[in-house]
Amino acid sequence: MRHEATSRLFERTDLDPMEIKAITGHKSLQMLSRYAHLRTADLADRLAGKRRGA
Incomplete structure (x- = not known):
């Protein structure tokens, strides 16, 4: 579930990687x-x- 949620945050929001x-x-961007x-x-x-999420 964490894997799926993380991917969808990137695809459906305009949050930057540090916010996600x-x-x-x-613990790291890696x-x-x-x-x-x-x-x-x-x-x-x-x-x-x-735009993401549009």
Whole structure:
């Protein structure tokens, strides 16, 4: 569940990684990155300029 929630925070909010790290309780950005697996379609939308959570 933590894994899923972390990934969705990245995809559906405009929180920055440090804010998400504080929410999830990860001790480092390296550990945070292990939990965040982003969907390819969402990454493509972000590259196209779409805001997260929109």
